[in-house]
Amino acid sequence: MTTAAPAATTRAAAPNRPADVIFKAVSTTAGVLILLALAGVAIFLVAQAVPALIGPLPEDDSFWAWVWPLTFGTLWSSFLAMLMAVPIAIAIALFITHYAPRRVASVLGYAIDLLAAIPSVIYGLWGIAVLAPFMQPAYTWLAQNLGWIPLFTPPASGTGRTILTAAIVLAVMVLPIITALCREIFLQTPRLNEEASLALGATRWEMIRMAVLPHGRSGIIASSILGLGRALGETMAVAMVLASAGAVTFVVVGSQNPSTIAANIALRFPEAHGITVNMLIGSGLVLFAITLLVNAISRWIIAKTTVDGGR
Amino acid sequence: MSKRIEINDLDVYYGAFKAVEGVSLEIEPRSVTAFIGPSGCGKSTVLRTINRMHEVIAGAYVDGEILLDGANLYGPGVDPVNVRRQIGMVFQRPNPFPTMTIRENVLAGVLLNNRRMSKSDQDDLVERSLRGANLWNEVKDRLGIPGSGLSGGQQQRLCIARAIAVSPDVLLMDEPCSALDPISTLAIEDLIEELKQEYTIVIVTHNMQQASRVSDKTAFFNIAGTGKPGKLIEYDETTKMFSNPSVQSTEDYVSGRFG
Secondary structure, X not given: OOOOHHHHHHOOOOOOOHHHHHHHHHHHHHHHHHHHXXXXXXXXXXXXXXXXXXXXXXXXXXHHHHHHHHHHHHHHHHHHHHHHHHHHHHHHHHXXXXXXXXXXXXXXXXXXXXXXXXXXXXXXXXXXXXXXXXXXXXXXXXXXXXXXXXXXXOOOOOOOOOHHXXXXXXXXXXXXXXXXXXXXXXXXXXXXXXXXXXXOOOOHHHHHHHHHHHHHHHHHHHHHHHHHHHHHHOOHHHHHHOOEOOOOOOOOOOOOEOOOHHHHHHHHHHHOOOHHHHHHHHHHHHHXXXXXXXXXXXHHHHHHXXXXXXX | OOOOEEEEEEEEEEOOEXXXXXXXXXXXXXXEEEEEOOOOOOHHHHHHHHOOHHHHOOOEEXXXXXXXXXXEOOOOOOOHHHHHHHEEEEOOOOOOOOOOEHHXXXXXXXXXXXXXXXXXXXXXXHHHHHHXXXXXXXXXXXXXXXXXXXXXXXXXHHHHHHHHHOOOOXXXXXXXXXXXXXXXXXXXXXXXXXXXXXXXXXXEOOOHHHHHHHOOEEEEEEEOOOOOOEEEEEEEEHHHHHHOOOOHHHHHHHOOXXX
């Protein structure tokens, strides 16, 4: 911004070219704008959340007791989604970059990008109309036969609109982001490292383990975090699919499901008034803090695991 | 652990493009053979067909045969993975695995075949391989640091240690010194001289002096023009190739009268 000024005065000042001046002004404005927008959102959230944080609430619970089940639901559904999406995304990216014939790979690449373009409300409809009825018998079976595992404690949901269904929808939604980024990263594996392992007599899978995955480690983490960010904040699909009861439970096949912060805001906001508005905004602040924390952690992990190319 | 290589009427194709045509030569065990020739003449391609590394490029295939002690590397049912376990390779630029330590780099190939190796056997093998690559004294106190922390010449010797740790029959070197300074180059050349006692070595080089210093026999490759396949022009004792070659174009090339 003004750091160039001292250097300019000591030297014989070269005339500033108009194009440089204009470009500098435009780019500086853009940079400042994004900071202003971020600050504006943060100030709004904090200011509007304060009444809920300190004030008496209608059901005389504390704000934290109210927001905890939502926070739990947000984290739990995102965790389940990542558990499904990350391995599949890595496998697809490896298939595209290292196994598929070139033509298949490019078609598959387009198909994955297309998945990213589907609006989330469509995913929500698909979740309600197709996935939930499809999964329901499986949930019943799991509750009957594997009910001793705490995840599948009976009774099973009659509609199939459980947190697991929501998590599957979320997984499909974050899959394209993670796959696309992993594909780019795997393609950047230094050819020398791949050839080094092949020349030692590695099979293709061993080559991937020796050269591709170590090289892509920080990229896999980064792309997973981006996917996680989307899963945490996803509103519409979860709001439509999940039949929530505000419970805190790890059971993934039952009808007593925790809701998520984003879905809860979307569902409750239209009829909210007074302090309830502040409570919802307060939960938004919690979501904001979680995503910020997730991003900070990911930056830290990436900085720790990044390897240089070896040269 | 040293075997004889016999190449019979080898053609190499990249898709529809014929890169190399009609190469036949015999390489004796415990000898160093240098492949020389201008860029694009197919010498690296021929080298890579000896351990089937050319197949890494999609669409590449060969016509003809390469025999390793009489066994055809391109016979039906031969797994390229097994071929590469017998025939080690060192590349143009040092390529230790960046995430592995020096020790892990040396063991990388061995642990592919034999996961249950005792710690003391591993230690012995690491020391033996690094000594074999003349690197032991420089790194024995820091086997736990990443291989990428070494200098270029040390990295290349680490790659040689990694290649000989699996006790291959043949060692292929694709311009192993082209990214190194003269002192590191000399270290590698001395090493080649020692490794020759145990291995059959084939080396591709752009450096005439290097070829004449390290090799017993030399093969000269050339192309007639861009888009034409590379051919083996002459193959003979190195001393003869550099003093009194029987083909005019070889003489032009080794004496520097040719690109």
